[in-house]
Every structure is written in C-alpha cells, then in structure tokens.
Amino acid sequence: MPLPLFALFLAAFAFGTTEFVIAGILPDVAQGLDVSIPFAGYLVSGYALGIAIGGPLLTMATRQVSRRTILIALTIAFCLGQIACALAPDFATMLLFRVATAIAHGAYFGIAMVVAVGLVPQAFRGRAVAVILAGLTVSNIIGVPVGAAIGGLWGWRTTFWAMTSVGVLALAAIWALIPSTKAELQPSGHFSREVRVLGRQQVWTSLIIMLALMIGQMVPFTYITPLLREVTGLDAMLIPWILLLNGVGATLGVLLGGRLSDWKLMPSLIVMLGIQAAILVVFYLVSPYPLLMTVTILVWGALNFAIGAPVQARILMWTADAPSLASSLIPSGFNIGIAIAAVIGAALLEGGYGYRSLPVLGAVALALACGVAILSAAHEKRIGAVPPVAVFS
Incomplete structure (x- = not known):
C-alpha cells in the first residue's frame, strides 16, 4: 500500500471506529451520563444525521480549498471531538460534539476518495477507493472490539482518549505524506x-x-x-x-x-x-x-x-x-x-x-x-x- 493511501486509510479507520464503537460501550455511557440506554441510543442517530446532512454541506462549502488542507482540518476536528466527548459532563454536550465530529466524518470520506484516486494510475483507482473503504471494515474488526474492551476495563471515557491517540497518528501521517492538492470546479449545467x-x-x-x-x-x-x-x-x-x-x-x-x-x-x-x-x-x-x-x-x-x-x-x-x-x-x-x-x-x-x-x-x-x-x-x-x-x- 503506498504510504499516502495508508495515511488516508488510518483516518478512515479512526472515523469508522468512533462511529460504531458507541454500540460496544452504550450501557456504560448511559450510566455515566445519567440517561436510559434507549435515550443514549440517540448518540448513534445524531452521529448518523451529522454525516448525512452536515457532511455534504461542508464538502460543498469547501470546494475552493486545497484538499490536503481540508483533510488536515477534518482530522484535527476529529481529535478535538474525541477529547470533548471524553470530557463531556452531560448527555447534551456529548451529543453536540458527536454531531460535530460526524460532520467532519461525512466530509472526510468524499474528499479522501477523490484524493486517493488522484494518487494512483487510472488502472488502480478502484483499489485506491477500496483502501479507504477498508478503513471502515477494519474499524469493525479491530477498532470497535478493542474500543469496547478498553471501555470495559478502564471506563468509557478512556475509549475516547484512545481514539484521540489514533486521530493524532492519522493527522501526523496526512501532514507528512499527502501532497498538495486542489479542488476541481464542475462546469455549468x-x-x-x-x-x-x-x-x-x-x-x-x-x-x-x-x-x-x-x-x-x-x-x-x-x-x-x-x-x-x-x-x-x-x-x-x-x-x-x-x-x-x-x-x-x-x-x-x-x-x-x-x-x-x-x-x-x-x-x-x-x-x-x-x-x-x-x-x-x-x-x-x-x-x-x-x-x-x-x-x-x-x-x-x-x-x-x-x-x-x-x-x-x-x-x-x-x-x-x-x-x-x-x-x-x-x-x-x-x-x-x-x-x-x-x-x-x-x-x-x-x-x-x-x-x-x-x-x-x-x-x-x-x-x-x-x-x-x-x-x-x-x-x-x-x-x-x-x-x-x-x-x-
């Protein structure tokens, strides 16, 4: 795997893990934030809506910005979101920062795929996209169970601190390995x-x-x-x-x-x-x-x-x-x-x-x-x- 693609994969892994790991620690989060387990489930729906609605809007709003710059900014937003979730004093605060992280998540995948296909010859573009999608799959194999185990051993807030460390590694990789890129404008009509x-x-x-x-x-x-x-x-x-x-x-x-x-x-x-x-x-x-x-x-x-x-x-x-x-x-x-x-x-x-x-x-x-x-x-x-x-x- 080319190193720039690995950087994109690592950030995809981080975003995928933080979306789905909540299912593995949901009872502990509910107890820690003093809400019922069903009510804590809105942390899942809030995150999903952030991706679905906020992600495309943020992507459209940043079309004039270098894609490398956006990828770096989105990964920084991910790290800040994990820190905020780890420190969240109540459910409303937790939900707010989950949604903010989700907006960055939604924008990341669309931009990362465009960058990925631009890093390889045309014959390898399908495999480049597959590398980004593999970040989501691997997050389910490794990230979610490991994150749930960390939460079970040391408390659910520790899970988000662990996710912060993964985000910092992804940020360093993107900063060092992704070349400068530019957005492409679509023709009228x-x-x-x-x-x-x-x-x-x-x-x-x-x-x-x-x-x-x-x-x-x-x-x-x-x-x-x-x-x-x-x-x-x-x-x-x-x-x-x-x-x-x-x-x-x-x-x-x-x-x-x-x-x-x-x-x-x-x-x-x-x-x-x-x-x-x-x-x-x-x-x-x-x-x-x-x-x-x-x-x-x-x-x-x-x-x-x-x-x-x-x-x-x-x-x-x-x-x-x-x-x-x-x-x-x-x-x-x-x-x-x-x-x-x-x-x-x-x-x-x-x-x-x-x-x-x-x-x-x-x-x-x-x-x-x-x-x-x-x-x-x-x-x-x-x-x-x-x-x-x-x-x-």
Missing part, C-alpha cells in the same frame, strides 16, 4: 444533470433498499451490548469478542458482495435480501442461546456488508453519466438509515418492547426490501432499460 439522474427508478429503489438494510442492521446493532447481556446472558468481557466476530463477518461480506455484484447483480441482491430477512428471524429465535447467537451474529454481519456492495454498485451503474451527486448520497443514505434505525429502536424500547423484539422489525424491513428489489428488477426487464454510458466532465 453539471449539477442539474446530476439531479435528473436521481429520478431513475433503479436509483430511488436502491435508496429505499439501502434504508431498509440499515434498519435491519442498526436497530439490533445499536443495542447489541445490552441485548447480549440481558437476553443472551453473556458476560460483559465476552462482548468485545462477539463484536470482533461481527467485524470478521463484515470483511467476508465485503469480499462476497463485490464478487456477486460483478457476477449477477440483481439476482444476487434479491436472494441475499431474502436470506437476511430469514437470518433476522433466526436472530430472534436463538437470542437466548449463546453459541447459536454467536454463529448467527457472524452470518448476519457478513450479509449486512455483502448486501451493501450490490446496492452501491447499482446506484453507480445507473448514474454513470452523472455520478458525483449520487456518489455523495450513498453515505448520506446509509447514515439516514442508521439514524432512523436508532430512533425506531429507542421508541420500541421506551414503548415497553424488549431487546429481543429488535431483530423482528429488521426482518420485516428486509422482507419489504426484497419485494422492492423484485418489482424493480421486473420493471427494468419489462421495459428493456439499459444503464447509461459514463461521461467525463
């Missing part, structure tokens, strides 16, 4: 073309599927630690190992989903959505049994990330003639789904439903997504629609 392609049914149905996928994933995952403690009966020190298995499943899923997307995209997507709906039913049934629950979480994690690959590939395929806006909406769509999932999960728990009910809602969402995918593919086949040819502005 480009934005209107970008907006028009979002009206294609393949694009908006894929966004619906994306939202359903995130409900199926994040409604249970946001509250995975209390679920494993109270329903499955696992010791708190075993939970980081379960999160590690989930991360391993996510990595296997990324590899599987990419291959299936290149093979037969829509048939693979439809089958995986159906299987995932069934897996979430199994999730509900086996949740009191530790061994079966562990295996189910591994498979569930793999399918979550396997499904994400063809959904993103489909959006990019059908917006190839105007990809910029659609590409920026992909992380926004995922994070709007995460925000909705956290709010729905909190509402269910506060309404008296137990943690075990959470995968049931996910199963319903995935079943509906499977139906949407079937109807979309059938309509596409019936009218003989052909994906657009890529154009370069």
